[in-house]
Amino acid sequence: MPQDPLDACLIAGISLNVSPGTWAGNCAGAMLSFRGRCFSFNNTADGYGRGEGCAAAVLGRGEYDQDDDTTCGTLAASHSNSDGRSASLTAPNGPAQQRLLRAALTEARLQPTDLDIYEAHGTGTSLGDPIEVRPLRFRVLTQRENPVLGLGDDLLLED
Template sequence: GRSLTFDMSADGYGRGEGAGAATLRKVHIDGLSRGLLVGAAVNQDGLSSTMTAPNGPSQQGVIRLALREAGLMPSQVSHAECHGTGTPLGDPIELSALEAVNIGREFPLALGAGKANCGHLEGAAASTGLLKTLALLQLDTAFSNLHLRSLNPHVASTTKLPKNILTEYYPLRGSKNILTEY
């Protein structure tokens, strides 16, 4: 199967296999850094209707916590690399959480999801998002969402977030990104 992130034909995530690795170190100005992690947060999903159902308020909370730790306002972020499993329920809830954090946003937030490219790597899913985010920082370009043909109407109607769900390469406005992996 395939992960059809944000697409109306999404009916569950496609499994993938892979691994990712990154070396983290204290900040040194030596030209070798590929990115700078300025904030991170961890949360649990809270009370949900089922074990796998996402919890929007918990997602909002962890996004706000990471931004606060980073010392960033939501308006300073130009791109969100989403968890984006490609499920009819999960994608709209995740984008609604991003919308709640970005109330009053003036310019579109570019939205991508690596799972559309390689499937859900289960335990390695977050590393895929991290490595994709590092790549787009190096290129100053966000990548399109593979397999996105027709936008999920629940994604389109449940959020008023000024957004650009990427269907083609997109030059980034600034270099601050948020990575959401749940």
């Protein structure tokens, strides 16, 4: 059965903290920053800051036109996965994230050196951040002239 291509999609998300149980669980797990700010991938990270909010974006099909002011960028590939088994809720699965990034790079026909930015979970914890980023930085995003934005050399992810 033929499928029509998706011409555009609306992406939206919302986070509301309406239950005290969320806060109690985050406090019991020592996940919240004592300073109320998230310092992801930084030596001063002590947890993350919770907040409420919403966001929405429209992604449309088309070719990238650098002369069109309404075009912000091009999405070359998109993948998702389950982190699978890991040590705990706050401990990501590095090998699963490596496989995901390699699959997206393959689909987009890009090399790791073509990336300028990488979106990560970034909990701002001294346990989760290095587990999430070290395998990507040192096993996938290697041999770079410039650091990937957010994974710079001045952060806790040094050799």
